[in-house]
Amino acid sequence: MTQNIYNFMLSKERVQAFLKEIEVEDLVHNFQVMGDQVYIDMTAHSPAMHEKKKLEVAMKQAFASEFGGNVEVKLKIASPEPTEVQKNQIKGKEIPGIQNIIAVASGKGGVGKSTVTANLAVTLAQMGFKVGVLDADIYGPSIPTMLDTEGGKPTSVTVNGKELMKPVENYGVKMLSIGYFSGANQAVVWRGPMASKALNQMIRDADWGELDFLLIDLPPGTGDIHLSIIQEVPVTGAVIVSTPQHVALADVRKGIGMFTMDSINIPVLGLIENMAYFTPAELPENKYYIFGQQGAQYLAEDMGIPVLGEIPLVQSIRESGDIGRPAALQENSVLAHIFKKVAQNMIESLVERNTNLPKTEAVKITTMAGCSPKK
């Protein structure tokens, strides 16, 4: 790249040459230079939202390093029409009545994925949405504890002549978990196909009714169970939960990478940073960034996904999880407000996703390389 040593006015020819130099000429269909502002209309390589964000960040960085901070790039990035290949990646297995299926994932265990799922679920329900939670964490199903339905037993109902499981319900949230079924202890040793069969039954052979959101609390990490679920279930988008520590962030890249692989291509709606800072109960205004600050922001920017919110490390979140009444239910509290903002940001990201991309159906995985251990 040439050095930023130009003192003359920005010209259309210079911008044209630069677009060629950074090899995006083919993607740009129109551009105009007006003083220090460059207006560019272009099309992303793929319709995935993270691709558009990545392109935007890369273009802005490239222009800043070439022309300096005074030049402002105004981008309009369109989605390409889905190609035949992309259309073929999608398998027709829509679940009637369920509008949006959101996978909640984490790169590693213990970052608060289930806590976030439970709080988001009750928040969405309080906002007036119809919400379901599928606890797919077969290694340690904690949704029954966190939503106070331990010992719950899904009953059987007949719907249109078919016998279905009726989800357990509390706080306006319908839920199913492997924890409700006998033999839950054995689930820990299940391989992908078995887990996905059980989970599939909990999704398809259950009377969820009409749902705006079905949140799936995935097991921690990345592996064959995740791939099996993604293969079978038409996930609309994924939400990634992380803590600020460096190790968690390294793992979270893997987690995001699992969804954004070309062969899977599930949009990542955003990153939720849990335990982002510590706030003592007696000093609610004070924030202590024990594990470092802004790591999630940098990572999200780098990977072209939004940060949906920062959730503090607060004793009452753990306590309320243990007693099965999510902290977000504390009316007019700071925590309720934080979870509401996270839910709103998630919906915003989802609306953008649903506007820009074709309806997701179950993903046909063409290669499992790099994600799943060979059996």
Ligand SMILES: Nc1ncnc2c1ncn2[C@@H]1O[C@H](COP(=O)(O)OP(=O)(O)OP(=O)(O)O)[C@@H](O)[C@H]1O
């Ligand atoms: N923001 C928070 N503040 C305080 N405690 C929290 C917070 N988030 C989670 N915890 C606590 O951390 C512990 C782990 O949380 P949780 O079970 O939600 O993690 P997880 O990522 O779902 O774990 P796994 O993936 O291993 O099942 C729980 O005791 C929970 O109450």
